[in-house]
Amino acid sequence: MQANKSILIFGVGELQKSIIKRAQQRGLYVIGIDPSDNAQCRNLVDAFEIVDGQDFEGTIAVAKKYHISALVTAATDKPLRMMARVANKLKLPFFSEETAQISTDKYLMKKCFQKNGIPCAKGKIIESIDDTNELSYPLIVKPRDNSGSRGVKLCYNKQDLQEALKEALKFTCQKSILVEEFIEGKEYSIEALHYEGINQIIQFTEKKVTPFPYNVELGHIQPANLAVTDKDKLTTIINTIGRAFKFENCASHTEVKINSQGIFVIETSPRLGGDYITSLLVPLSTGINIEDCLLDIALKEKIIIPQNISHKSSGVRFFSLKGKSVNSISTQIQRVPKWNNLIHFSLKLKPNDIIPSITSSLSRYGEFIVQTDSYDTTKSLLDKYEKQISDLISTNN
Secondary structure (H helix, E strand, O other): OOOOOEEEEEOOOHHHHHHHHHHHHOOOEEEEEEOOOOOOOOOOOOEEEEOOOOOHHHHHHHHHHOOOOEEEOOOOOOOHHHHHHHHHHHOOOOOOHHHHHHHOOHHHHHHHHHHOOOOOOOEEEEOOHHHHOOOOOOEEEEEOOOOOOOOOEEEOOHHHHHHHHHHHHHHOOOOOEEEEEOOOOEEEEEEEEEEOOEEEEEEEEEEEEOOOOOOOEEEEEEOOOOOHHHHHHHHHHHHHHHHHOOOOOEEEEEEEEEEOOEEEEEEEEOOOOOOOHHHHHHHHHHOOOHHHHHHHHHOOOOOOOOOOOOOOEEEEEEOOOOOOEEEEEOHHHHHHHHOOOEEEEEEOOOOOOEOOOOOOHHHOOEEEEEEEOOHHHHHHHHHHHHHHHHHOEEEEO
8 A cells, every 4th residue: 555655637528537547556646636626536636736827936846845756637638738747846756858749749749750760640730721732532631739539620622621631720829730641541559668677568559530630549359460560569669669759657648540551650649548448448357457567667666567467358449329319218228338348338318409410529329348258259249249239229310
């Protein structure tokens, strides 16, 4: 037990819920800071403070008030720059402010990819559609400083681009937008840890996404169905990323596409993956709790990665219902949590609710998670359960 130590967690929302609980299970006194008075998990932490995301002095004051021994966050890019500044000021384990800056600006990230020979899509920052003449359609529009697919859209022509540019500017503090040439291919992510100069891959994740023009994640399976040669190439890429971005004292979540031309890195970030990837799927598929590893790093404790990891399979599927609104929900849905191999189930819709169009991760409205002994069984069960649950929900078209 570590009751004499306190830890500062940046963000007190659903994305941080799991790591808050992990810290408390270790006997840590958990202080959560969030700019919102209505932060979802404010009653879960031991102490809650409202601090604006740009308030460095206010954050330092909270850190000193509670004599923090460590700081962490999970599954979000927004506080990384502030965390790097605070960690530097208080001499706590974290990556540098430079790393935080290039990891949270997609344009600086792309420049780092290109400088270090990391394969990626051609792209540039633009302020108007006239700046894209040397790029070929289709193009992907991305806010430089946001995540969760917010403001990300595929464009086939100038009219699409004009509309997407206006939409993307709503999700950024920048005056310019990143535009990239579209890369075809299946999507994956790599979950890794970086400590003591080591870049260690923990798991490979396979993605399911919405149809374009939006590109929102609708599901994940671990371990990904990848050839050994692709895993070897990805390992080399993660090592290069770790060195190029100077990832240290952190986890990382790197997204890639693979096609007949090779592997292309889409984005990387020195933080845990969201969508239950690291909070549930990694422990279910490997037996390794990567959140515990991150806490070890933050607390300057010895990191022990089991050599004999379990070889299970796990997956999450987010609902994508057909129809405009919910008509009714069968009472049989109450039995879903007891289904075989089902680990987690959540549905945030009720009768008469409008079914949101899924344009970003924030517009999703429910999910379920399964664990099995193989990739094929997990994929089959995800498909089967998604259909069975959808059949219990009557919708109006």
